[in-house]
Amino acid sequence: MTAQPYLVDSHCHLNYKGLADDVEGTIERARRAGVATLLTVNTKISEFEAIRDIAAAHDDVWCSVGVHPHEAEAEAHIPEDALVDYAAHPKVVAVGETGLDFYYDNAPRDAQERSFRKHIAAARRSGLPVIVHTRDAEAETARIMAEEMAKGPFRAVIHCFSGTPQFAEQMLEHDFFISFSGIVTFKNSYDVKDAARLTPLGKLLVETDAPFLAPVPHRGQRCEPAFVADTAAYLADLKDQDLDLIKRTTAENFFRLFTRATPPGAATLAHIGGS
Template identity: 50%
Template structure:
């Protein structure tokens, strides 16, 4: 069994065939998926998908692109919404300096608010980090000093320094289809440094389809291709990487209920 720890099943790309997408994932051995929130104000849509499909869980949070739009969302609100039985994580939140769609001050405020919610609930914070390694690391260091919280550096494409900080502070790292790209040698080198009990896989669907689907719409079924490359990268079998990443998922996303057969 594999788990797609990060996808966006609420996005319009899947609206006309969501049930088929989920069925294809199951047929490819993907036993669980987490559909990730990008806007708290649309949590009802995310929650409805998780309620409709037993294989799907969800998170609640504001993507840094939407930090200005949802500036002022409180930790209390995140905590309250996360109490829903299908909600297993906070986020995604963090910093994105590549697009800079929201003022950096708003992104940082939102990031810290989501950290507070993760600390209070014990749910993992799903962290988005792009071209902001130093500031993400600084905030993680500062906030961990106030009290530990579980977190996942999702769709990891940052440098080794952020990976090491995240791991030292107790975080997990998830690899997406980027790991399969021909020019991702540096990323594969980082993957070899990550302790096996901190590794996860994801799609970030509909984005970042792995080889051989690069450039096409991604979907949860394709997480298997990333898992295969991760297995080769760290020198284990595909069966072992399935066990490793699935066990790690259920340890970190501890609110998610593991299927009995898995």
């Protein structure tokens, strides 16, 4: 008998306000919504231990290590060697999130670029993929990715995709994955919808970025991992695909990219959908 398909939330923040005070309940609600695996993502090295401990305490919850571009100046002192050392923990499956955010410019742009390149170098050394955040910085991100790929290959996902179809095509040329959040469900996100349509199933991931960016029909609410089910259903309609296929494919893609993570066991699967 074919196993019941399940979802993976490939990017959330279980240590953030609104989720951290109810991690157990958040995970349980995700299970009832069909979400078997979660990746809780690090944005400050000062918070890495909390992230790691959440992942270590829960089967099928994994974590990353990294410095968000907003923190690129505040945590510029974090050396590449430290990222590599932290990445050795068995629950760490990725480096990041890192990248460029020129919308808020909370850190100087040169500091963001240095941090971004440092994370890519650490990812090469650790053998883990890079989680990339990019906002209002498509040309600069594409340049850096191309330059770094010329130095040596690495694997990556463009998380919470918010760019143009042209940028998606550039990233796909590098064989990177593209992850869609609730943004794709927003009424006026025409470019993101077009990018989702052109992204091959084999390069597609889904996420919430919880507690941010709740998808339709939850706009205005605090987002949580359970809501990835709504984004997956929207993508299935958008791409004219069966929802079970979207679930299976995005789950398989997650484990193809984040190779240190292991698929959920029987105990987790027994609770999927509230069973």
